[in-house]
Amino acid sequence: MSEKTGSAQIGVIGMAVMGSNLARNFANHGYRTAIYNRTWAKTEAVAKDHPEANFIASEDLGEFVDSLEKPRRIVIMVKAGAGTDATIDALIPLLEPGDIVVDGGNAFFQDTRRREEKLRAHDLHFVGAGISGGETGALEGPSIMPGGSPHSYEYVGKMLEDISAKVDGPNGEEPCCTYIGTDGAGHFVKMVHNGIEYADMQFIGEAYDLLKGAGLSAAEAADVFAQWNTGDLDSYLIEITSEVLRQTDAETGKPLVDVIVDAAGMKGTGTWTVQEALNLGVPAAAIAEAVFARAASSSPELRKAAEAALTGPDGVVEVEDRAAFVEDVRQALWASKVIAYAQGLHLIKVAAKDYGWDIDVAAVARIWRAGCIIRAKLLDRIANEYAAGNLETLLEAPSIASGLAESNPAWRRVVAKATLAGVPIPGFSSALSYYDLVRAPRTNAALTQGLRDFFGSHTYRRVDKEGTFHTVWSGDRSEVNAEDTH
């Protein structure tokens, strides 16, 4: 028996950016930590670069497993998808009933459900934990969204809560980690977190385009974002926007943002969010617009052809009072951001019902207040509003509804001005349309139903009596009772 055997309290597999920093975080919290990576050179480098962590580094997976105390606790932090499955398949024969595997990667929640079932069949615990915070968060405290059986969470909950970010709460320091729900619930919530992240960044991009259109330089816009970060918009993404805009390219002397190719990448979590919204019939168009905007940005053929063929205003925004316009944009950004949160949280609520998860939306908002990419001052208010009442939508919360009412005139002015100036604002305008759509006492869906009945006998219901009806459009146009065909 080697001296390593059974001496580590936690093991981390995957020594790229996230795994190595998470392992250091465990070590910093006093946990004896074992590390392993498919490619040994990375494990070796991490152990060598961080002697203070006193890692138990193994080249062989079996040796890594043996180095853990029982029941073994293992966090997988590898490339999501095939990498996770390969790691799990390699682990299963090495583990014993009662061991706990945590997948901290950005897994698709349906994969997590499948994996949880598979590991359960081997009497192994599986916790699918969404983790957000990037490199710094992983090291200093991320937001962690764990899902799995409550029993499985008991084995790893304290450790995950220990390494998570902390926020001040009424009862002292609160961890940004809480049990979310069974099987894929944690990864579902992380997926929606990322969908909101996409929307947040799209709105920020639109705000920057508008400021630029009104004549502000990148440095001036950086000042504006820094200023915004001191108020209601206080958030990590607004803070780093100011830093990115202030960065000058060493080679050209231009603002860095002007030399970065305007084609946004994406790894899939935003797309999954929208696909799930579509599957569940949840309107999340502002988030969808953010995904489509990235897709459009990365469609060079489409953009080249359209740029050559289409004419219109050139994005210059005529502004009489620059300060007033900047304030309007701030309000439009805040209101749109609220809509993205409302759409994302509504999606979580509907999914919880559909998948049988008992998700506490207030708790989700609470653990997003620090550590994660979408952390924002607004989340305090959102958490309090959900805690105060069982909201169907965030938009009905009194402080949110009044904030949106206050921002309304500015939001509408910005959407109108941008449209007239030819500044693309798919996020702002979609968010505003959502606001108008869901508050409308009556929508144009009545006409849609009439049309569907006309061409396909799809039937309709009436506002004034029970039942389902069809108009005999191709005959005498009388109305008959009909079977509901949806």
Ligand SMILES: NC(=O)C1=CN([C@@H]2O[C@H](COP(=O)(O)OP(=O)(O)OC[C@H]3O[C@@H](n4cnc5c(N)ncnc54)[C@H](OP(=O)(O)O)[C@@H]3O)[C@@H](O)[C@H]2O)C=CC1
């Ligand atoms: N980067 C970020 O900011 C964030 C990432 N995440 C998620 O965390 C996880 C880790 O992310 P990150 O640190 O960026 O690393 P990557 O997503 O770049 O993945 C690299 C790691 O995965 C391992 N790996 C890849 N394929 C396999 C395989 N088939 N079998 C075994 N191991 C494999 C690599 O091992 P090897 O060295 O041998 O190639 C390496 O350790 C991912 O799921 C990611 O989506 C979550 C939040 C933020």
Ligand SMILES: O=C(CO)[C@H](O)[C@H](O)COP(=O)(O)O
């Ligand atoms: O999970 C994250 C933060 O919470 C990652 O930063 C996210 O994967 C980035 O996504 P994309 O590459 O699609 O922009």
